[in-house]
Amino acid sequence: MQLAASNSIEDSILVADIGGTNARFAFTHAGQERTPLLAQHRVATADFATLSGALLDYLSRHPEQRPTRAVLAVASAVTGDAIKITNNPWAFSISQLGREIGMPVEVINDFTAMASVLPALQIDDLQAVGEARPSNRALATSRCYAVVGPGTGLGVGGVIVQNGRAVVIQSEGGHVGFAPGNAYELELLKVLLTRYPRVSAERLISGSGLGNLLQAVASVEGLATLELTPAQITETAAADPDGLCARTLRVFSELLGSFAGDVALALGAWDGVFLPGGVTQKLLPWIRDGGFRRRFEDKGRHSAILQRIPTQIITHPQAGLLGAAVHAIG
CATH class of the missing domain: 3.30.420.40 (ATPase, nucleotide binding domain)
Structure with missing residues (x-):
């Protein structure tokens, strides 16, 4: 469009x-x-x-x-x-x-x-994650989208389309409190609470948060902590798919999926969630092949709704x- x-x-x-x-x-x-x-x-x-x-x-x-x-x-x-x-x-x-x-x-x-x-993107600027596909409804139809993207921080926005016109919802949603989705993630939160008085989603689900997440995963698993940059984490993960860095990126993918699903529920973004950001693009294989989509859909009584919501990564440079x-x- x-x-x-x-x-x-x-x-x-x-x-x-x-x-x-x-x-x-x-x-x-x-x-x-x-x-x-x-x-x-x-x-x-x-x-x-x-x-x-x-x-x-x-x-x-x-x-x-x-x-x-x-x-x-x-x-x-x-x-x-x-x-x-x-x-x-x-x-x-x-x-x-x-x-x-x-x-x-x-x-x-x-x-x-x-x-x-969003209206200016071409088909080649997007890569789908999961089986749900965008609707072919006319632009004049009422729609609601969410935009969730980890860069240096974690950005959140929304778009409501009504009668062919788009209204943007501004947000600082990346700074909401981190919500563990299972016992393992609760242990990650406990580790980070020893470092921060409040743990936002951005503390884990962002480029700057990758280092926090790596150290928390190491601590929970009883391993020595590492001080690595996001680039070093991804390089090490690629070289050792079963190592600590690779496990950290799999956790990251799941946390991002869970958070994106929560944003979709909060905004009523039934028409789609878009994921921009340099970190998203660099971690595309981990997001596409990992637990992102499973955790996106894992919303209890509303899982059936989330299964129908398309998620697409914005690849425009x-x-x-x-x-x-x-x-x-x-």
Whole structure:
């Protein structure tokens, strides 16, 4: 599906997708069949002391572009002028940032962008997990979707489609309390409660949470704890499919499935759950072949409903940027 571009917006727009680890920038504009992403560029957030510094550096690289405004999707709650990115040190005032980069700035939650991107995705941008398949009902039909994605943190959003128009539900659902689904997961929670006064879902089901989960699994199984990065965990798991890291990724897949099913129940997202995020893409084989779908459907009296809900991984490499662009021109 593709959103129709508004003919009233002909200007160049600076768009960004800003997470805990990376920031991605591009320019877009309306007037084409598909939303363009021009001059794409990625930086590590650790390489710049401030967001304004990163934006000004990017703008200086492309003097031929003359954006009149900026739309920034950030991994943070957006409740006022003051913004603090959840998993990196950047903090800023929206109004002050606009003055520093010389244009009006709109800031949206990163999962608002992820939810906004859904109508713009093509078939090749999605990979199904499980047997349930998307409905072929007309777009005018009332629908509800959920978006759940582990990146550096854990994002949650929703989309309600009514009479052909999409309304995005903003959320910080990744910070709800972690809910164990069995005795083993209860033991994982007990381990983490010795480290954190409150254990959110994000503490386990995210890129940053993978290290927590690895250490908790090791502790529950009576093994020596390891300090590994998410990349090292996935590499070690691939090399040793029966080892601690592989078992951790299987647990991760089950926890993600259980959480995604809970989000579907909470939002009434009977039409589908989409899973974006770099972590999701990197762990696609573990999610597709592991216990994700079993735990997604394992909802007691409502299991029959969950069995009918399709789950799809978003494989578009710049879904967050594209979502910010769709929001900007929509």
